[in-house]
Amino acid sequence: MTWLLSWIVFSIIVGIGASSRGRFGIGWFLLALVITPLLAVILLLLLPSRAKSPGDPTPDTHVKCPDCAEFVRKAAKVCKHCGCKLVPQP
Numbered sequence: 001m002t003w004l005l006s007w008i009v010f011s012i013i014v015g016i017g018a019s020s021r022g023r024f025g026i027g028w029f030l031l032a033l034v035i036t037p038l039l040a041v042i043l044l045l046l047l048p049s050r051a052k053s054p055g056d057p058t059p060d061t062h063v064k065c066p067d068c069a070e071f072v073r074k075a076a077k078v079c080k081h082c083g084c085k086l087v088p089q090p
Helices: 002-020 025-034 037-044
Strands: 063-064 070-071
Touching: 002 025, 002 037, 025 037
Parallel strands: none
Antiparallel strands: 063 070
């Protein structure tokens, strides 16, 4: 009985770890229930994280350049990718 409870607890931990890496936590929890939680942890660690990093462009911090369509900061005066002159946005 204790091994079944341990299996479920470790599967919950796998689900929480998956959701913190930007993956579907409930799906990973169910996967860990079907296969072993240890194998699910190994698979989770092998896959790249999908969580957003703090430096990723967002509509609040970046705009698209009208010439090259690359993201540049709103306060930029010149596009760092193509050199296009930009009007800084507040």
